[in-house]
Amino acid sequence: MDQSVPEASREAASSEPCDVAATLYVCVTCLAGEDRETAPRAGRRLHDALADAQRRQDEPPRFRIVEAECLSNCNRGCSVALTGPGRWSYVYGDLNETSVDDLLAGASRYAATTDGLVPWRERPAIFRKGVIARIPPSI
Amino acid sequence: MDQSVPEASREAASSEPCDVAATLYVCVTCLAGEDRETAPRAGRRLHDALADAQRRQDEPPRFRIVEAECLSNCNRGCSVALTGPGRWSYVYGDLNETSVDDLLAGASRYAATTDGLVPWRERPAIFRKGVIARIPPSI
Numbered sequence: 001m002d003q004s005v006p007e008a009s010r011e012a013a014s015s016e017p018c019d020v021a022a023t024l025y026v027c028v029t030c031l032a033g034e035d036r037e038t039a040p041r042a043g044r045r046l047h048d049a050l051a052d053a054q055r056r057q058d059e060p061p062r063f064r065i066v067e068a069e070c071l072s073n074c075n076r077g078c079s080v081a082l083t084g085p086g087r088w089s090y091v092y093g094d095l096n097e098t099s100v101d102d103l104l105a106g107a108s109r110y111a112a113t114t115d116g117l118v119p120w121r122e123r124p125a126i127f128r129k130g131v132i133a134r135i136p137p138s139i
Numbered sequence: 140m141d142q143s144v145p146e147a148s149r150e151a152a153s154s155e156p157c158d159v160a161a162t163l164y165v166c167v168t169c170l171a172g173e174d175r176e177t178a179p180r181a182g183r184r185l186h187d188a189l190a191d192a193q194r195r196q197d198e199p200p201r202f203r204i205v206e207a208e209c210l211s212n213c214n215r216g217c218s219v220a221l222t223g224p225g226r227w228s229y230v231y232g233d234l235n236e237t238s239v240d241d242l243l244a245g246a247s248r249y250a251a252t253t254d255g256l257v258p259w260r261e262r263p264a265i266f267r268k269g270v271i272a273r274i275p276p277s278i
Contacts, residue, residue: 023277023278025274025275066275066278068275070273071272071273071274072229072270072271072272072273073271073272079272081272081274081275083274083275083277084277085277089228089274090211091230091271091272091274131211132211132212132230132271132272133210133211133212133218133220133230133232133271133272134209134210134211135164135210135220135222135228135230135274136164136205136207136220136222138162138222138223138224138277139162139205
């Protein structure tokens with residue numbers, strides 16, 4: 001739950017700024033059921049694994065990876081959110097470090113759209129099974 | 140689930156266009172556990188009750204109410220999403236027609252912020268208990 005989060009948005013850019021239109025937010029505070037004292041937390045481990053894997057890719061990134069503190073999906077963490085101007089935004093849960101390759105592929109597919117709507121059959125299984133909610137583009 | 144939704148965003152403005160910065164999307168396709176043949180659907184009834192109640196208010200609306208088709212929160216519908224430029228976006232579930240007054244009050248509080256972050260104690264109970272997920276503002 002996000003009641004302990006300060007009123008100001010505290011997410012910080014995690015990957016280098018680049019000319020990309022989509023953002024993958026990763027909840028770095030998520031415990032995913034682990035003990036509160038676990039360090040680094042499950043969400044942090046997922047974020048760092050994603051950032052490392054993106055840096056190892058040959059092609060330029062199509063989306064930025066950004067830390068977020070609590071996406072209010074604590075019962076089904078780890079959690080990420082995909083968003084971008086003019087696009088539907090999606091929150092996905094039930095993620096862990098084994099999800100990294102599929103997450104990068106799915107986020108790239110999302111970033112390649114103009115509206116955020118990737119055809120159902122082209123979404124990775126972690127997106128089809130782990131969708132928590134979606135929000136229409138701002139109008 | 141949203142796999143049956145056409146690729147184009149099909150939401151339509153439901154309340155009159157107005158100079159407001161926040162939007163309350165209401166999933167009008169939600170069945171909320173009712174029979175698929177029920178008409179109007181639970182989400183449609185919630186949307187129409189919200190729009191009617193907003194029209195009856197004396198003060199000018201601080202947010203627009205807009206129809207959406209599936210917010211991918213089918214297990215905990217009815218669902219709404221609150222969003223606006225520069226703001227955290229929120230998805231809420233477990234809603235029905237008895238939620239109308241609290242929804243309007245909570246959305247007005249949200250619209251009065253610049254970042255979407257309403258202090259926890261000032262959020263209506265339906266928001267504290269029914270939060271499904273949230274997404275940071277676009278960067």
